[in-house]
Amino acid sequence: MNICYATTNRQEAVRALAEQAEVVLVVGSKNSSNSNRLAELAQRMGKSAFLIDDAKDIQEEWVKRLNASA
Numbered sequence: 384m385n386i387c388y389a390t391t392n393r394q395e396a397v398r399a400l401a402e403q404a405e406v407v408l409v410v411g412s413k414n415s416s417n418s419n420r421l422a423e424l425a426q427r428m429g430k431s432a433f434l435i436d437d438a439k440d441i442q443e444e445w446v447k448r449l450n451a452s453a
Contacts, residue, residue, distance in 0.1 A: 390417055394424060401425045406445055407432040 401407055407425035411418025411434060418434055425432035435441060 393417070393421060397421045397424050398428070401428040401430045401432075404430060406430065408441065408445075409434045410437065412436065 397407065397409070401424070407422070407430050409418055409422045409425070409432065411421070413419070413434055413436070422432045422434040431445065433440075433442075433445060
């Protein structure tokens with residue numbers, strides 16, 4: 384399967400982030416295959432990962448014990 388350069392870069396970025404993060408928040412549409420795939424990738428790496436449309440979708444229990452890194 385061929386995927387575009389931007390999608391490949393985003394997947395590599397999620398892999399790198401997931402190696403260091405406890406929780407991964409992917410900002411994108413729930414209808415987007417690419418956004419869903421990024422969240423699934425982080426989950427396959429054993430991380431809690433959530434797909435959100437914007438900041439109002441963040442649930443406090445996801446992040447209340449974490450330190451911000453980026």
